[in-house]
Every structure is written in C-alpha cells, then in structure tokens.
Amino acid sequence: MSDAVDAIIGQWVAERPDLEDDLWPVQVLGRLQRLGRVLDKEFRTFAAQRGLELGEVDVLTTLQRSGPPYALPAGALLKAAMVTSGAITNRIDRMEAKGLVERVREESGGDRRTVRIRLTEHGHEVTRAYMADHLANEARMLGPLGREESERLAGSLRALLVSLGDTSIG
Amino acid sequence: MSDAVDAIIGQWVAERPDLEDDLWPVQVLGRLQRLGRVLDKEFRTFAAQRGLELGEVDVLTTLQRSGPPYALPAGALLKAAMVTSGAITNRIDRMEAKGLVERVREESGGDRRTVRIRLTEHGHEVTRAYMADHLANEARMLGPLGREESERLAGSLRALLVSLGDTSIG
DNA sequence: CTTGATAATCTCAACGTTGAGATAAAACAG
DNA sequence: CTGTTTTATCTCAACGTTGAGATTATCAAG
Incomplete structure (x- = not known):
C-alpha cells in the first residue's frame, strides 16, 4: 500500500x-x-x-508529570513547550482565568523574579481525565500498526531525535 | 542513548x-x-x-512537481497543503506580490469560478534553487542515521500514514 | 428559462504565536 | 556599597491561520 x-x-x-x-x-x-x-x-x-487548546494541554501535562508540588517556573514551561515567552504568558493568562493553574510568586527569601505556575485542584482533575482519554485514543491510533512494530519504530525515531540533538526536556 | x-x-x-x-x-x-x-x-x-515562508515553499514545490503547465486551481493547492481557503488566498496574495506566482482566470469556455495559480519564470528559478539546497540539507540531517536505517524507518512511517488514512495527495 | 442547490474563491474578525523591547530583580565586579 | 551585566517575566504590535460568511458561477430539476 x-x-x-x-x-x-x-x-x-x-x-x-x-x-x-x-x-x-x-x-x-x-x-x-x-x-x-x-x-x-x-x-x-x-x-x-474537551474545551482545551493544545498548548494548554501541554502545560497541564508538563506540570502533572513534574510531580509534587505540581508547580514549575514559567521559564521551565517555555523550554519544555519549545515556544517563546510571549506564548507562555498568554497560555498562563488563559489557564488562570479558567482556574486550571495559578501564579505563585516567591515569598520573601526566594528569587522574586520567578513566577511559579501551579496546578489547581481543578487543573489536576481535568488533566487526569484528559490523560486517560488521550492514552486510549493514542492506543487506538496505533492499533493497526501493532505493538511490536511500534517498538521498532520508536527505536528508529529515538535514534533520529538523538542525532538531531533533542536529548533532554529542558 | x-x-x-x-x-x-x-x-x-x-x-x-x-x-x-x-x-x-x-x-x-x-x-x-x-x-x-x-x-x-x-x-x-x-x-x-532564503526569504520565504514555509507555506510559500509548500505552494512553490506543489506547483513545480505538478509538472507542465505548472499551474493548479486554488482548491487543489489548499488540499495539498492541508490548510483552509483563507490561508491559501493569503499565501497567493503574498506570492503574487513577490512575483513568484500569478493568478490566471479561465478564459471563455472554462469554469469561471476557478482561479489557476501559475508559477512565474522567477518562481521557477527560486524553486529550483531552493530544492537543491533543501535536499542537501535533508541529506545532512539524515546522515547520522544512515541510508539503510532510513529506508527501514520510511517503511514503518508509510504503514502508519496508511493506517491513518493519508493515502493520497488531494 | 427559472429556481434552488452546489461549488470555488475571497473577505474578515478572532485567535495563538513570534520576536523585539520593557521592567524589575538578582548576580557580579571593582 | 556602586555600577554593570545577566536573568525572569511581561507587554505589545505584526504575522499567518482559522472558520464562518459573502460572492459569484455552475449544475440539476422542473
């Protein structure tokens, strides 16, 4: 074919x-x-x-998989998302309005330039539900390919990403 | 790794x-x-x-590889590019201003709704030069992977595209 | 013909991103 | 300390795309 x-x-x-x-x-x-x-x-x-922008999903899942306390500086998010600072500011503005995340400024003692973006409880719930659906959808998409061929394919793609220099999240 | x-x-x-x-x-x-x-x-x-937008390259190469007379209806271009009609109109406006393509309306006898987009001589030259550079760049990017592994990878990717239904250009 | 439906393209406001610049805080050098 | 440089985030105009609607032309039915 x-x-x-x-x-x-x-x-x-x-x-x-x-x-x-x-x-x-x-x-x-x-x-x-x-x-x-x-x-x-x-x-x-x-x-x-599901009422989300793809960039918003990106932020949600990045925070979720970062583990407790589910909060990262804006700079970490923009590197993980591979977008510019303006895009991250914009995303966080929207997500804050939706109650998915909140900006937390450092208290006295910390670096007062950095803003940490923290998942709210609502953000947690949305992310959990989204991930379940999303993984099911991905499995469905790869179904015809089969798991064995998927593993082989993943290996080649890894080699390509490595050769292109994409070896770390940050 | x-x-x-x-x-x-x-x-x-x-x-x-x-x-x-x-x-x-x-x-x-x-x-x-x-x-x-x-x-x-x-x-x-x-x-x-090289002074081009990625979407413009898309239009140039689509017209070039379509062969003589290097002209396609706007509808064919938007399907090939997988974008909406507004995007194609916008691209053609810009490219016409740059002298890369020209709009050709059907003469009497043809369907007067369709607008054919034709590569100009300048567009031809730009495309020819671009393709040479581009293919060299792609070969460089895939160099580390090697040609044999590339063939194998291409086969798996084809299978995935087919299973996702992407089997024809239009 | 005439009417209604379908098709091809264009128009335009809304949207998310970019990229340069502004702001403010921290780190460093003298 | 004081002044300079660097770092983190935000601001904002420009840009390309989307998506709905407008326009104009063709096709099908009566």
Whole structure:
C-alpha cells in the first residue's frame, strides 16, 4: 500500500528525473512532516472537544508529570513547550482565568523574579481525565500498526531525535 | 542513548505508575509530535534565510512537481497543503506580490469560478534553487542515521500514514 | 428559462504565536 | 556599597491561520 508521500515522490521523479538519487531523505522527512500535520490536527480536535487548546494541554501535562508540588517556573514551561515567552504568558493568562493553574510568586527569601505556575485542584482533575482519554485514543491510533512494530519504530525515531540533538526536556 | 521522550516517559512512570502499561503509544506518537516541532522549526528557519515562508515553499514545490503547465486551481493547492481557503488566498496574495506566482482566470469556455495559480519564470528559478539546497540539507540531517536505517524507518512511517488514512495527495 | 442547490474563491474578525523591547530583580565586579 | 551585566517575566504590535460568511458561477430539476 502506498501513501501520500509515495505519490509526491512519484511526481518529483516524473518532473525532475535528475533529482531521483537525491530524493531518498524525503521518504523519511516528508513523512515526518506529513505525520506532524496529521497528528497536530487530530490532537487539536481532540483537545477542542474537551474545551482545551493544545498548548494548554501541554502545560497541564508538563506540570502533572513534574510531580509534587505540581508547580514549575514559567521559564521551565517555555523550554519544555519549545515556544517563546510571549506564548507562555498568554497560555498562563488563559489557564488562570479558567482556574486550571495559578501564579505563585516567591515569598520573601526566594528569587522574586520567578513566577511559579501551579496546578489547581481543578487543573489536576481535568488533566487526569484528559490523560486517560488521550492514552486510549493514542492506543487506538496505533492499533493497526501493532505493538511490536511500534517498538521498532520508536527505536528508529529515538535514534533520529538523538542525532538531531533533542536529548533532554529542558 | 536516550532522548527527550525517554525522559518524559520516565517522569510519567514515576508520577503515575498505574499508567505504565498504557504509555507505550507515547514512545511513537510523542516522538512524532516532538519531531514535528523540531523539523518545523528547522525548515522554517531554513526557508526564512532564503526569504520565504514555509507555506510559500509548500505552494512553490506543489506547483513545480505538478509538472507542465505548472499551474493548479486554488482548491487543489489548499488540499495539498492541508490548510483552509483563507490561508491559501493569503499565501497567493503574498506570492503574487513577490512575483513568484500569478493568478490566471479561465478564459471563455472554462469554469469561471476557478482561479489557476501559475508559477512565474522567477518562481521557477527560486524553486529550483531552493530544492537543491533543501535536499542537501535533508541529506545532512539524515546522515547520522544512515541510508539503510532510513529506508527501514520510511517503511514503518508509510504503514502508519496508511493506517491513518493519508493515502493520497488531494 | 427559472429556481434552488452546489461549488470555488475571497473577505474578515478572532485567535495563538513570534520576536523585539520593557521592567524589575538578582548576580557580579571593582 | 556602586555600577554593570545577566536573568525572569511581561507587554505589545505584526504575522499567518482559522472558520464562518459573502460572492459569484455552475449544475440539476422542473
């Protein structure tokens, strides 16, 4: 069975036969770009059905998996989310209005520049429910691929991420 | 060697041991999401250094690989790009101002609703130069992975795209 | 023909992100 | 201390996309 990227490469070979030997990276990177689009759309819709923006889910899960006390400085969040500072400020503003997180400024003694973002009880509940649904959805999406092939695929993707330098969360 | 996703999964297992058996899809989909971000950033910077927006490159290459007469209806472009109509109108406006493409309305006899977007000579040159650089950059990015592992990876990614229903360009 | 439905494109306000700059606090050097 | 540099966060205008609606043209039925 062939996919959209096979079709695209086929077009290129027909139009630019001289490039044929240079097109092999597209088999991987073209598919990764394509999957990025497809998954982004899927997850965005999934989040929207639950009243959340994808960026908000990102913040919620980052805080949740960071463990007690479920609070991180804004700077840690922006590095984890790979976005700029303006985006994080904006997200936190919205999430604070929704009661999902709260800004906690350091008391006397601490660094008064940093603002810690803490999950509220409501944020905890929303995240817990979301994660359960989300993992079920992911399992469904990977169902046809099978668990064994998934493991193999994960190994190759790890190697690629490592070679691209994405080796730590911060 | 472990990557950022290994770290994330490690945090989840520590915080929510009850979820451990359900986290296996994250090994694949988490990495794909992450790679989507990383590649998007890389390609966006690469395009910006050459005075182009990523969406503009998308239009240029779609037209180029469609072959003579290097012209497609706006509707075909928006399906290929997986974006909404507003985005395509906006892109074409910008690209027309840059002299990369031109709008060609059907003459008498054709469907006068459709607007065909045609690569200009300048657009051709820009696309040709861009593709050469881009393919070299992609080969460089995949260098560490090696061509054999790339082929294997491409096969798994194809299977996933097919199972997600992404089997044709339109 | 005429009417109604469908299709292709454009318009535009709302939205989230970017990126440069502002603000304020902390760390460092003399 | 005092002045400079660095760090953490916020502000805000510009940007590209979305999504609903408007516009104009084609198609189908009567």
